[in-house]
Amino acid sequence: MKKFIIGNWKMNLNVHESSLFVAKLNQEVPIEKDIEVAIAPSLLALQPLSLQIDHKQMKLCAQDCYWRDSGAFTGEISATQLRGLAQYVLVGHSERRHVFDERDRDIRFKVQAVLRNGLTPVLCIGETQMERKDGDTEHVINDQIASGLLNVGSDQIGDVIIAYEPVWAIGTGDTAQISDIEQAVKIIRAQVAHMFGKEAGKNIAILYGGSVKLTNARPILCAEGVDGLLIGGASLIAPEFSGMVKIAGEVMKEQTEKEAK
Numbered sequence: 001m002k003k004f005i006i007g008n009w010k011m012n013l014n015v016h017e018s019s020l021f022v023a024k025l026n027q028e029v030p031i032e033k034d035i036e037v038a039i040a041p042s043l044l045a046l047q048p049l050s051l052q053i054d055h056k057q058m059k060l061c062a063q064d065c066y067w068r069d070s071g072a073f074t075g076e077i078s079a080t081q082l083r084g085l086a087q088y089v090l091v092g093h094s095e096r097r098h099v100f101d102e103r104d105r106d107i108r109f110k111v112q113a114v115l116r117n118g119l120t121p122v123l124c125i126g127e128t129q130m131e132r133k134d135g136d137t138e139h140v141i142n143d144q145i146a147s148g149l150l151n152v153g154s155d156q157i158g159d160v161i162i163a164y165e166p167v168w169a170i171g172t173g174d175t176a177q178i179s180d181i182e183q184a185v186k187i188i189r190a191q192v193a194h195m196f197g198k199e200a201g202k203n204i205a206i207l208y209g210g211s212v213k214l215t216n217a218r219p220i221l222c223a224e225g226v227d228g229l230l231i232g233g234a235s236l237i238a239p240e241f242s243g244m245v246k247i248a249g250e251v252m253k254e255q256t257e258k259e260a261k
């Protein structure tokens, strides 16, 4: 198993700034065994960065795409157009769901489009504060997984990554408790197992996102069933991001040694 460290830059940094920042990351981000690092810059920066990054050090992730491959869809970018530029695509990020009112149907079609084009979807799910207060977390997670992965083939599920990002924890400094994260991850694995079989539930990569920073990365990476981090704000600070990659490498090493015993 690998661990994933993905930095979501959201709508920050212009093309020039992105290039300067990647030059900094290039100096600082360590290459760790079995740690997959990716950054999700603005769409504008994907092309120049694809020529600049050291592909052994990090990969590129798009923040979104449209689900049709081509056609009269002004302003949109398709997964087909991302081929060769990005390897991963975020789908259904909470800001897409809640700021842009993206519907379950669009999200599901996007997951399929990304897979159809040979890229890896990072399906983002998570409950709002209100849903959490109402005790609906389990229900929301199950629904978002069932809907987002509907029509994904059992031969494709191995190429899907899930990111659990509770909406109330995003950009708030309010990280979920380890026990809450572990509980959510358990629910996700059970739902994937229900849809695709036990092995798929066990093997699917699940990331946590929501106010992750250098100081809380280790316990989250050590949480039962967590395979990596999806980082927003802290991914724009080079020492924070590179520090988290290093921690992931350490945790991976510790876990591998423990398993070997």
Ligand code: 13P
Pocket (backbone or CB within 6 Å): 008, 093, 165, 169, 170, 171, 172, 173, 209, 210, 211, 212, 230, 231, 232, 233, 234
């Ligand atoms: P923050 O790390 O800034 O809370 O953002 C999380 C996120 O939305 C990553 O996709």
